[in-house]
Amino acid sequence: MAEAKPPVLPETMLVASFAAPGGPEVLHPAQMPVPVPGAGDVLIKVAYAGVNRPDCLQRAGAYPPPPGASPLLGLEVAGEVVSIGADVPPEMLGARVAALTPGGGYAEYCAAPWQHCLAVPDAMELKDAAALPETLFTVWHNVFERGLARDGERLLVHGGTSGIGTMAIMLAKAFGMEVIVTCGDEAKCDAARAVGADLAINYREQDFVEAIAAHTGGAGVHVVLDMVSGDYVARNLKCLAEDGRHVTIAMLGGAKAELFMPMVMMRRLTLTGSTLRPRSDAFKAALADEIAANAWPLFTGGELAPVMDRTFPLADAAAAHARMESGAHIGKIVLEVAAE
Known part of the structure; x- marks a missing residue:
């Protein structure tokens, strides 16, 4: 032929x-x-x-x-x-x-x-x-490779109904994780739950740090996928469990963050990030x-x-x-x- x-x-x-x-x-x-x-x-x-x-x-x-x-x-x-x-x-x-x-x-x-x-x-x-491809490559690398996520852990994703957010929910659930997301209104919270999120927090009506502490009994999450940066970083760190990993992939909320480094040291937190x-x-x-x-x-x-x-x-x-x-x-x- x-x-x-x-x-x-x-x-x-x-x-x-x-x-x-x-x-x-x-x-x-x-x-x-x-x-x-x-x-x-x-x-x-x-x-x-x-x-x-x-x-x-x-x-x-x-x-x-x-x-x-x-x-x-x-x-x-x-x-x-x-x-x-x-x-x-x-x-x-x-x-x-x-x-x-x-x-x-x-x-x-x-x-x-x-x-x-x-x-x-x-x-x-x-x-x-x-x-x-763009969201799959980004989420796989940052959640599972850089964030070292594994089954049984909790993941926090900001922007739960974005392309990245929905991909992160689906992949994390497929690999046995609990997923918490933040969204800007109740309709988006409902949409995130429909995709598979275990907890969707309307950040305009609830403090996500307090909501996560209540939901987890103070245990926190193991991985944060952060697209906001700025003043969210310090708040994200309060949500992390000991030995937690914070992965930044975008800076929609600003390029600078102020951190309380003793918390990072005492709780053995890891801060990383990447651009693809x-x-x-x-x-x-x-x-x-x-x-x-x-x-x-x-x-x-x-x-x-x-x-x-x-x-x-x-x-x-x-x-x-x-x-x-x-x-x-x-x-x-x-x-x-x-x-x-």
């Missing part, structure tokens, strides 16, 4: 771009050249692209892409591989994949390292697959392998599914960003680029 030949590709593609940093309204449809995959890359014909908080930060001028990355937004996509680099296994051509990308997802075609791809079975919708995008391709490839072995089968097998908010056409990326920044979303926002 003759080998599959790659399809003839257009020279240009539709993208969502911006000329200068600003609010969601700066995003607009444009035409750009189709990228040429490097030796270790695949070129994906994008069906759907996930929308994430770092996209909004980059659009606002606060999160520049790493050197060599596409200037376009978009850190996760799903679609079909239509071209491969010289060092990519030939069986990747024509494969349905979800990919963690260094950028470039808001486009009809996106290049990504082949080792950052996860296979998408025919029974799995590409829309769901596109909603997974600047990490090396080799690190992300190793992380992809671990996820493929341990977490991805939960989604491909149908045991877990991403919590989906809304889908917007690629040309309406501005509306997608406006929804994310409004805080009204529950779960993942995705862009439809080419319907399945």
Whole structure:
């Protein structure tokens, strides 16, 4: 049988771009050249692209892409591989994949390292697959690798109905943990409970430190996944059990925190954190392998599914960003680029 030949590709593609940093309204449809995959890359014909908080930060001028990355937004996509680099296994051509990308997802075609791809079975919708890589890679690394979470422990997650929050709830419950989340209103608390949270605290009506102390009988939580930072850090530490781990992945509440270090010492607390995008391709490839072995089968097998908010056409990326920044979303926002 003759080998599959790659399809003839257009020279240009539709993208969502911006000329200068600003609010969601700066995003607009444009035409750009189709990228040429490097030796270790695949070129994906994008069906759907996930929308994430770092996209909004980059659009606002606060999160520049790493050197060599596409200037376009978009850190996760799903679609079909239509071209491969010289060092990519030939069986990747024509494969349905979800990919963690260094950028470039808001486009009809996106290049990504082949080792950052996860296979998408025919029974799995590409829309769901596109909603997974960024949050799955982030939560797996920070909760289970950096946070050393294990079954029987308690996890506290702020922003329980965000893409990260819903992923953290699902994965932690799948691995036998108790999950406590904070949310901004009762509707979101209800949504978090529906996903699997054992306790959802409306932080506008309750002090989460007091609520956690009451719920745990003063024992506290073993891991905090913190997206707020700022003055939340000192409050988070009060929630931690002895030998607890505090993992910061975003700074929505400010970049500086004031800590009472004797508490850290006496209770043997660990403070850590990470950012995923600047990490090396080799690190992300190793992380992809671990996820493929341990977490991805939960989604491909149908045991877990991403919590989906809304889908917007690629040309309406501005509306997608406006929804994310409004805080009204529950779960993942995705862009439809080419319907399945």
